[in-house]
Amino acid sequence: MKDNAAEVSEMIPFGYELDEDHLLLRDSIREFARNVVAPGAIERDIKGEFPADIVKQLGEMGYQGICVPEEYGGAGMDALASAIVVEELSRADASVGVINSVQNSLVIDPILRFGSEAQKKEWLPPMASGQWLDAFSLSEAGSGSDAGAMKCRAEKVGDEWVVNGTKLWVTNGAEADFYLLFVRTEEGDRKNASALGVMRDTPGLTVGKHEDKLGIRGSSTVELIFENCRVPASHLVGERGNGLKIALTAIDGGRLGIAAQALGIARAALEKSVTYSIERKQFGKSLCEFQAIQWKIADMATRIAASRALVYKGCWLKSRGEPSPHIPAMAKVFAAETASFCANQAIQIFGGMGYCREGEVERYLRDAKITEIYEGTSEMQRLTIAKSLIDNPGRIGRA
């Protein structure tokens, strides 16, 4: 059977080896990222500039709606494909990675799951073609992880929802054409929210303050102000009162996107470090010949491999429709902390150059930090993992 293993060549039966379709996808998005995304990344970070032209091209190539089924004009690919795109984009520029991830994971995915047929027919084609940019709006000044405490509210008046309130930290918010908005529609702290699809040009919606951020400075993060903003009743996504469930489901899926973003940042940090450690000479030797540097490279590479295994397993489970409360949480918390670790090591390997903006690796650390915070902080992920373990201790031995 496996006696002549050395002569046999087959797909690796367990693990994250990619099939041909995903390899082709990876190679093409990698090339795009190298040629188009990477060149202006430092400048966009310094200026806080949105990569409008890149996002337009991503849309034209079908990457802004990669998981949208073909019947709605999308590429009809799976969760793994989406993760690969986010990873490769983030390796060049994590801001571009999150712009893509928000659209696919936080807006398109919940519309596919919870939206009506009419909504899908109307909204998905322009999203899939990149004509529309999407944003997801849940957080408020007083409600982050504790989303049920939201204050922004909508009242049903005739055929419309009248929205009043303020939302914060809306990624893609300044440029978006479509917002998946979560508003309080009922009293109480459970089942109190609903999801609405809101077009940018709806009267009563204004974009407020632009945040000046530590990292992912190429993506916009804004305040949204709603003043008697009237949204058609037909834009209610899912059932009234089911908004929190929709939001949490979206974030559950989004964790894999952010984990893939972290993986891209970590890989950028490792690959830049290795290249630099070969070129840079001290004491007559390349840096990579010193064990002190080899240690860092080995630890970065190992944690990246472990992160990838978790992320891909999460995607695999998602594609099979197997709900797993803990694997996406593990993928996100582990990949996010790996990204920060690798970026910090990269700065150390680059030394003074790493502390300067033109060295680029300092951006990786600033970008990495957000992956530990948004779409469920590392603390929330750990609570999720612990809860699933306490509820089902037998799963440890059945993995």
Added chain:
Amino acid sequence: MSFELSDDLLAIRELTGGFAAERIAPHARKWDAEKWLPDEVIREMGKVGILGVSLPEAYGGAGQGLLGMTVVVEEIARWCGATALMIAAHSGLCSAHIRIAGNDSQKNHWLPKLATGKVIGAWCLSEPECGSDAEALTTRAEKSAGGWLLNGRKFWITNGKRADVFVVTARTKPQRGARTISAFIVEKGTPGLIVGEPEDKMGMRASDTVPVTLENCEIPEENLCGGLHEGYVDALRVLDRGRVTIGSLSVGLARGCLEESVKYAAERKSFGAALHAHQAIAMKLADMDTQIEAARLLVRQAACTHDAGRPDKQLSSMAKLFASEMASRVGWEAIQIHGGAGYTKDVCVERLLRDNKLCEIGEGSSEVQRILISRAEVMRLGA
């Protein structure tokens, strides 16, 4: 891409897990104190197929490759690292070396007996003066009238006290270099094969670790295992696989620590609530769980690269490095969660932690793994 075990492997896991819970778990503490595994348990592991899980069916094995080995070793290590180490050395090193390098007659003679535990195997590479730097070994083999004459000292030989057959590496060319060493099969009772007294170790105490001295030990010519001067190259191939096995051993030890901790954190109350209701403890459990999952994925994937005929050596090193260091962190946290109870031998976590320290050292220390991983990364990106 897949993250599933086959039905065959799931059945083997079930069987091994049941065996371990029934035949190993109740006695592991005693074996640790007595510094010896009963022969009977090893024979039983042979009978139920645990020792032959990775050998081809033609030799009486289950044909489950290295992936099968990792599944079995994890189940056993969950209760007792020493028993798992016995399997790792017997199946993962001795049997694997004969399977990889031996000729048909050696394979036909030894593998069915090793697969069923009728004979116990040991593997002799390390010496008093060379561990990580194994290529510097000084045991030598010289042609004699009757075959080969072996002289030298081997150290830290797992299973050495109970072994019936030893695979011994020895220098067949005086100078250093990769192709200057050969491997030989030496049977117990061969004049000149002197097995010493077991070491008194920190962990893995029930597994016997002995020095083996070869004093004009003469063996037949046909006991050369593999090509002349090819023994070191073959040994490295065995070690590449053995690393993955050690990774799975650490995963099993860490799993034991986590399972005990989850149980204790549910039962034990403090400040009016179960321990696990305190975030300080919940955060620990989540980290332990995450790291075990990550390590297990690396181990299984690395194993499968070997089974598919495309061994990924870097991944094998990563699996061992990450799993072994992970299990030590998990072990310390398990003791912390158990508090005073964890510091005593009434709870098995201190034993599992002691057992795991060996996994950071044996079959290529963490330091050696990091050098190998880094070198592979530089080669990959520097080309």
